[in-house]
Amino acid sequence: MKKSSYIITIVALASFAFGGAKVQAAVSSTHTSENEINFIAGEGVVTPPVDPTNPDNPNVPKPLDPTDPENQGTGQTGPLSIDYVSNIKFGQHKITGKDIAYKALNANPFVQVTDLRGAGEGWHLSAKMTEFKNGNKVLKGASLAFKNGVVKAGSSSNISLAPTHSEMLFTNADSRPVMNAKDKSGRGTWLTTWSGTDQANEAVQLNVIAGTPEANTEYTSSITWELEDAPK
Structure with missing residues (x-):
């Protein structure tokens, strides 16, 4: 019994001594590599509507809009551009003896602006009607x-501060604010959408007097949309 105990002990110690310890490798050489990218303003870039x-x-x-199928965007080039503006359709209606608010046929009319200048100076979009x-x-x-x-x-991953938008009521030829991007905001592509029910969109209404x-x-x-290269 003593002999068996002695042999087992020796084997265990040998395993610890030769197999249990790990040797730490030494760093013999280092070198640093560099990665680089350069950006310029998006001159001449056409941003399609989203x-x-x-x-x-x-x-x-x-x-993009079944009620306005010919509209594929403005085709304007950057770095600061109006990419898309909906043509609003109200259809045909019988004359009535009352004041009527006619709802737009477009389900998702919108205006789209892109700022590829890369400096974040801000911008301002306005419109006049x-x-x-008819003659x-x-x-x-x-x-x-x-x-x-x-x-x-x-793009949902855009980390720029968003521009603000304004409600619009056109009663005369005066200009109305639409979107305003303050300094360091409005970079990339931005939209204002006026979505509602298809063929009866309450977000865009033409009010006609009896x-x-x-x-x-x-x-x-006609609505003229004007994009300025600074905020207001």
Whole structure:
């Protein structure tokens, strides 16, 4: 019994001495590598419109707006550009004897701006509207309202501060603020969307006064969108 105990003890010690300890490797040489990238302003870059319902969607619907199928964007080049503006459609209606607020047919009208200048100076977008008219026929007193707008980034990973937006009511030719990006904000692509029910969008409404429409007459109006390279 003593002999067996002695042999087992020797084997255990030998295992500890030769197999249990780990040798630490020594660093014999070091060298540092460098990584580099350089950026310039996005001169000449055309930013296409994104999906207003999901700006991260890589498969932008075509047409983007079924009520405005010919509109594929402005094609403006950067570094500071208006990329897309919806043409608002109200369709055909029978004349009534009351004041009526007609809802836009567009489900997701929007305006899109991109700032690729890379310095964050800020910017300001405004708009002004002409009268609804057909030749000498004017839809007197008509007003156009954009409300409940939502500002969205063209990419959810954009870490820039967002621009602010303003509600718009066009009653005359005066300019109205739309979006404003203060200093160090509004970098990249930004949208304001006025989403609502398809064919009856309450976020964009044309208010028409009783007694003004004439039959068999299509009235049109233009909105001029102006993008300035500094905030207000």
